[in-house]
Amino acid sequence: MFPPPRSRARFYGRSTNYTSVAKEALLRTIESGDDDVTRLEGELAAIIGVRHAVAMPQARVGIYLTLRALTRTKKKVILSPYTIHDVINMVICAGATPVFADIDRKTCNIDTREVEQLIDSDTAAVMVTHLHGLACDIEGVAKVCRARGVPLLEDTSQSFGARVNGKRLGSFGTAGIFSFGMAKNLNCLYGGAVVTDDEKLAAELRHEIATYPLMDSSMLLKRAAFCLTGDVLTWPPIFGVSTYWAFRYGYLHGVEALNKRVRGEDAPQIKTEIPATYLRRMTPMQARLLIPQLAEVDRLSEIRAGYAKLYDDGLSDIPEIITPPLRRDGSHIYLNYAIQVEDRHALVRFLMQHGRDLTVQHMGNNADYECYSAWKRDCPNARLTATQVVLLPTYPGYGVAEVQRNVELIQTYFRVHHQRTEPARAAHDAQRSVSVAGVNPAPSRSGN
Numbered sequence: 155m156f157p158p159p160r161s162r163a164r165f166y167g168r169s170t171n172y173t174s175v176a177k178e179a180l181l182r183t184i185e186s187g188d189d190d191v192t193r194l195e196g197e198l199a200a201i202i203g204v205r206h207a208v209a210m211p212q213a214r215v216g217i218y219l220t221l222r223a224l225t226r227t228k229k230k231v232i233l234s235p236y237t238i239h240d241v242i243n244m245v246i247c248a249g250a251t252p253v254f255a256d257i258d259r260k261t262c263n264i265d266t267r268e269v270e271q272l273i274d275s276d277t278a279a280v281m282v283t284h285l286h287g288l289a290c291d292i293e294g295v296a297k298v299c300r301a302r303g304v305p306l307l308e309d310t311s312q313s314f315g316a317r318v319n320g321k322r323l324g325s326f327g328t329a330g331i332f333s334f335g336m337a338k339n340l341n342c343l344y345g346g347a348v349v350t351d352d353e354k355l356a357a358e359l360r361h362e363i364a365t366y367p368l369m370d371s372s373m374l375l376k377r378a379a380f381c382l383t384g385d386v387l388t389w390p391p392i393f394g395v396s397t398y399w400a401f402r403y404g405y406l407h408g409v410e411a412l413n414k415r416v417r418g419e420d421a422p423q424i425k426t427e428i429p430a431t432y433l434r435r436m437t438p439m440q441a442r443l444l445i446p447q448l449a450e451v452d453r454l455s456e457i458r459a460g461y462a463k464l465y466d467d468g469l470s471d472i473p474e475i476i477t478p479p480l481r482r483d484g485s486h487i488y489l490n491y492a493i494q495v496e497d498r499h500a501l502v503r504f505l506m507q508h509g510r511d512l513t514v515q516h517m518g519n520n521a522d523y524e525c526y527s528a529w530k531r532d533c534p535n536a537r538l539t540a541t542q543v544v545l546l547p548t549y550p551g552y553g554v555a556e557v558q559r560n561v562e563l564i565q566t567y568f569r570v571h572h573q574r575t576e577p578a579r580a581a582h583d584a585q586r587s588v589s590v591a592g593v594n595p596a597p598s599r600s601g602n
């Protein structure tokens with residue numbers, strides 16, 4: 155038998171958050187103190203190094219409002235198809251036309267050469283995503299956008315705090331968008347922000363947001379109760395004796411009722427109108443939850459980057475795995491360590507059987523979904539990536555021993571199940587040398 159593992163994920167934020175939420179609910183102060191939202195906006199702008207930050211109820215609303223402002227005359231928005239499907243919905247709700255650009259396999263982010271090819275005279279904006287805490291080639295894309303006079307948006311929902319050459323992600327283009335939802339490295343239950351140097355855009359966003367009602371206290375309390383339950387169930391002493399075994403059983407025996415509880419994305423559904431329930435304002439209580447977390451962000455990113463190094467040391471030489479780039483310069487903050495393997499379910503099954511708790515990335519390739527068929531575009535890298543990503547945990551409390559155990563078992567899996575063949579080794583070496591030269595490795599494997 156094996157010792158029980160740590161959970162695949164834990165919520166960020168302090169455990170005292172729940173006491174604060176409960177206290178504020180009892181004292182009915184959730185809505186009091188608009189100054190705290192203003193203070194949060196000031197601190198965000200200062201950290202990111204831009205003039206303005208506008209708090210949002212969720213990142214997706216920031217995307218919607220920013221795109222609505224930028225797509226009044228031109229309509230096309232070039233973006234990665236490998237993201238949550240509601241991001242595509244926000245483009246459509248803003249009245250714009252999504253144009254899917256394929257991705258780079260290593261970073262899972264938009265490919266600069268695709269952007270360059272797709273920009274035309276009707277392009278209103280390019281929106282990049284920095285997925286899994288990995289910066290896209292932001293300097294390259296920004297250069298292309300500048301040369302063509304096209305506004306650039308950064309969906310930095312999964313990468314708060316990352317810097318490229320000392321400059322924070324979110325500050326490279328016209329606007330940066332952040333998420334402070336429960337699964338992000340800053341968590342105020344729901345929340346987001348748009349940052350920008352553009353005075354006019356900031357004023358327009360502020361003006362619009364001011365017309366929305368505050369986020370409902372009952373919605374926030376429900377979310378806090380959900381996070382608290384999650385925290386208790388993934389607390390090691392409880393997780394090891396009960397939760398893990400239930401989830402493991404669910405995965406190994408295909409029990410959908412259990413599996414759907416841990417799935418991030420559900421089946422995509424198109425939205426053509428922004429739901430009225432999205433149009434809310436961040437409450438002062440949420441700002442109060444967030445402000446203390448800002449001071450911790452860089453320290454926690456360092457811990458994750460340390461785990462990424464251990465994963466890289468153990469896994470980057472295995473020819474059957476595509477690993478993310480190893481960067482210790484702060485540009486990659488590794489919200490997860492996302493590896494890609496051909497038969498990911500076989501790997502996760504093996505790992506679960508051997509006492510690990512891991513999951514696949516449930517995000518799909520939006521360019522292939524039926525509901526977005528009006529904007530279909532062939533994106534072979536995104537198609538393959540969407541079937542191959544396995545998320546290895548990196549949250550700060552996970553621990554070096556847990557990372558090492560994952561590495562050892564993945565090494566064992568590939569030693570035992572996939573006898574290394576010379577062709578696989580040769581293909582791997584060729585791929586490495588091509589990617590070192592700055593060119594994307596060609597997709598060479600079929601998905602599952």
Ligand SMILES: Cc1ncc(COP(=O)(O)O)c(C=O)c1O
Binds near residue numbers: 215332
């Ligand atoms: C890449 C990406 N973009 C946007 C969002 C939307 O964030 P929010 O839930 O704050 O709207 C998410 C949330 O998971 C995300 O992962």
